[in-house]
Amino acid sequence: QVQVVESGGGLVQPGGSLRLSCAASGSILSINTMGWYRQAPGKQRELVASTTSSNTNHRDSVKGRFTISRDNAKNTVYLQMNSLEPEDTAVYYCNVVARTSGLSGPRTYWGQGTQVTVSS
Secondary structure, three states, X not given: OEEEEEEOOEEEOOOOOEEXXXXXXXXXXXEEEEEEXXXXXXXXXXXXXXXXXXXXXXXXXXXXXXXXXXXXXXXXXXXXXXXXXXXXXXXXXXXXXEEEOOOOOOEEEEOOOEEEEEOO
């Protein structure tokens, strides 16, 4: 089993910054992908950014404002969010694709979500 825990959400004014953290723990053999998704009220969940051991990916609307990074030694992924806009308001979820002991292939695991609200 893998536990995924996010932190760092909160209320910020437009133009402000937040840094989200996500730590994975448990019987992890290896992590293939770590990423951040978000879901606004009445909207579908969407990928914000993801990272593997070799590259990163950011959706177009956050490029130049958000940066995903990863600390492999700590099984932790971060999302630095700058120049926040009201449209960024959502619950942000951490996603981890990992191999664990007792399972033959990789599985996906989700955190509980952390609320990000951008408002004046």
